Amino acid sequence: MPTPGTSDRILDAALASFATRGYEATSLDATAKSLDLTKQSILYWFPSKDALLEAVIARSARDLSEALETALRGAGEGWARVEAVVRSVFRLAARQPELLGLLREVGRLGPPAATQMTLALGPLVARATAFLEAEMDAGTMRRHDPGLLLLAIYSTVIGMVTEVEVLRALGEEPTARSLVRRRADVLQLLRSALLVEPAG
Amino acid sequence: MPTPGTSDRILDAALASFATRGYEATSLDATAKSLDLTKQSILYWFPSKDALLEAVIARSARDLSEALETALRGAGEGWARVEAVVRSVFRLAARQPELLGLLREVGRLGPPAATQMTLALGPLVARATAFLEAEMDAGTMRRHDPGLLLLAIYSTVIGMVTEVEVLRALGEEPTARSLVRRRADVLQLLRSALLVEPAG
């Protein structure tokens, strides 16, 4: 494993800052300083701050897709697939929380950033929608609008994983250990909500 | 109803901008211009941008609490209370979407803004937690960690109402009419998830 190149290190730092501080609150100067570089070096690799965001989104969308595709590859059928996806998101929350933070941030930023992310994750969304529809047709999951159902699942999982302040407000310290409990709770909740037979 | 005072107009404009563009992306100059004022007039009423945010949060938390308290006042028992709260949030989404947008934004900003909002909404949260616990004790709702359950409900409802870009990504145009459908879907979903008997 070679030393990561400068452009990758820049992407890492930018991702972290965009995901936590937010896009506007991230300054090129500060990001550069954290890497022992000057702002102009960043602008050498990425012609503008917008372009940097674009690159961060592109790489993150790819990483995100890969993580989920991998989880789906050996996943089984029906409910097991939902569980596999949720588990892989929680794994991401532990190992690369910035990826999920960026997702949140991009949704807030709106177009064109959101459009780019949307396009990049489109195939995954289409697959998920089709899956839910098939399950509902087969009668194994309760009937809902698939899009809205997906949004509900998305919001719940992302919320459980990124809403640090709300967690604190509810008396749940967002530690790594608590993440496991949150995962268990989400899975149980989704099972009750989705499955036709509240099976055990 | 007298003409709203300048300080109220400033709070309105600031709330709208904080909720949509975000705090950092909101400039005092732009906000002032939208009100046919100068930045210095804003700084006359609120000594700094931080203080303005604080005032916006204080007023919004009050409005939010009032709306929910009102909804709860004539709400009935058990599931009807959940339904009353959800309905009132969707009503807010139609009439004052900025209030919910601010909630999102404040969560992202972290302390001290988040702390202030948390404190202001604390009583409401405590009430909700106690309610859920009582229902679970009574056996009418499935047992979960009340805090996490509340977070799940919060995330789902707020997501349905503020995640405009995600909605679009899922092929749901965020119109006023679709809001009604979303509300129906959320209620149905929550009922399946929460109630012990999937009652009809």
Place this chain on the structure above:
DNA sequence: GTCGGCACTTACCAAATGGTAGACAGATTC
């Protein structure tokens, strides 16, 4: 050994930002 390009720097810059100081107009008070 020098030529060319790569990675990065120093030196700037115009625009925008939050904030200060002080003046000005119009009421209100005495």
Place this chain on the structure above:
DNA sequence: GAATCTGTCTACCATTTGGTAAGTGCCGAC
């Protein structure tokens, strides 16, 4: 009618922002 207070404005200011221009050191090709 003078003094005061309120709300707003004009005039500044220091800092920070994203971005440009012009080097500089270095390494491999020839």
